Amino acid sequence: MSDSSRDTAAGAGWGAAEPGAYRRLLPPASAKISWLDPRLLWAARNGVLASWLGDPTGRTRGRWVARQEAAGAPADKVIRRTDPDRFSFLVIGDPGEGDDPxxxxxxxxLTAGGDTSFAVIASDVIYPVGSADDYGPKFFRPYRDYPAPxxxxxxxxxxxxxxGGFMRVFCDDAPPLPPGPAPRxxxxxxxxSLLWHRPDPADGRHLSEARKLRSAPAQQAVQPGPYWAIxxxxxxxxxxxxxxxxxxDAEQGAWLRxxxxxxxxxxxITGSPLYVDGRxxxxxxxGGGTVDDIVRDPAHRYIAAIGGDIHNYQRYPVTLADGRVLQYVVAGGGGAFTHATHTIPRVAVAGVTERDFRCYPLRGDSLAFYSRLYxxxxxxxxxxTLTEAEATAVIAERLGIPPTRAPGAPVRVTRRVRLVAGLLGTARRPDRARRFRLPVRKVYTQVFSPGSATYSPPFFKCFLRLDVSPEAxxxxxHAATGNRAQEIAPPVEDEVTIPLP
Ligand SMILES: [Fe+2]
Incomplete structure (x- = not known):
């Protein structure tokens, strides 16, 4: 195990370092996703249409699920594996842009998780729109040497x-849904329905070729639908x-209970983290209630809730009224562009403060990363451009928290450094927050953060490894920086042991 970003700047991936061997794995010519490309935004319009004109997802999901059941999927949607009492698995969130990160x-x-029993991708398997033909470069090729399902x-x-693409790949090659009833x-x-984006009828032509990259019997898995239990x-x-x-949707909610x-x-495991960015x-x-109500219910014995969607790592250990501690984790740093952490305000939510909150990248590294990008x-x-030392110092000043990593030589926080930190939406300590603020933080995280993929290290990507035993x-x-040192010995950025009830 090597230094993490909490130990040294080199551990975060800063400075001159041998680049990683990952470049050899890249497809020969990969089309890079730009989230500022209007054609791409137009193709990804269904989310906006659903929020303006009503969300058809619940009904579509119900049709997928009914068809899977008719085809023999178990009604309880439980995958019963035969792992021993001690086993390990990986969680990879939001991986699929198919490029360097x-x-x-x-x-x-593969170094830190090649021996695990299986992996779970926590949301956004394929960018930008989940097409079946994107599964080659963004799923089968990157994970072809991962030996498990x-x-x-x-x-x-x-x-x-x-x-459609997701159902074909993960649910036993489910054929496309026939069109639903025409709306009045x-x-x-x-x-x-007039404006809705639909898949290209030819999509999926290359899927059988792509599947050959993960064709070993031990890599195969079939899940009963888009939601499941293992x-x-x-x-x-x-x-x-x-x-x-x-x-x-109501049907899935009843199943979840x-x-x-x-x-x-x-x-x-969810695509919508329950605690995120301090909220x-x-x-x-x-029909009523929330997923978190179900997770907190002591009868249900949840120990952790892990969500993708936001492309970094965050952990909130929340102590419940009955004294149990539930680990709420954001784990969306598995490959897509990096969401900022320097915009997260000083954490004070559900009794969790900066003392217990953890994130990766560290806020100073996030600010330095974004300063280079902009x-x-x-x-x-x-x-x-701010050096990592300048960024770390200005974060400590603005948030009123001590630097996480031991500082090197003293740095001067100049007016320029403060100005850049402000322009890039860095959070402030609550008592210094301005009463009137431009909506910088929101704008930066929602509009600018997408499109921020970079193609040279450090990348600040991560994945989770969970080691299960009867006791805990x-x-x-684990971090991935894009440098060779962290490929050989992936640093541990955070670790927690959860005792089992
Ligand atoms: Fe995502």
């Missing part, structure tokens, strides 16, 4: 073509599908 995760993932829950991007003219549903060793892992808008019963300790987002269930993008590198589950967040 995704492939940079692979060598370390991969299960997945979809994220909003997998739903942008009505989940001049209704909102009618307008939506009984493995002493635990049950429950995967939910939160669709286009981060909600759960049912499958959450029983004495097995449980781990939730509680309990995830509504159609320096390049706006062609003002001399003005924007140990959760580790």
């Amino acid at each position: 995704q492939y940079a995760v692979v060598p370390g993932l 991969v299960y997945a829950v979809p994220g909003n991007h997998d739903w942008y073509e009505d989940l 003219p001049l209704t909102r549903a009618w307008l939506r 009984d493995a060793g002493p635990v049950r892992i429950v995967g939910i599908d939160t669709g286009l808008l981060g909600t759960v 049912e499958v959450s019963r029983g004495p097995r300790p449980k781990i939730l 509680h987002e309990p995830c509504p269930v159609e 320096g390049r993008r706006l062609r003002m590198p001399r003005f924007f 589950v140990r959760l580790r967040c």
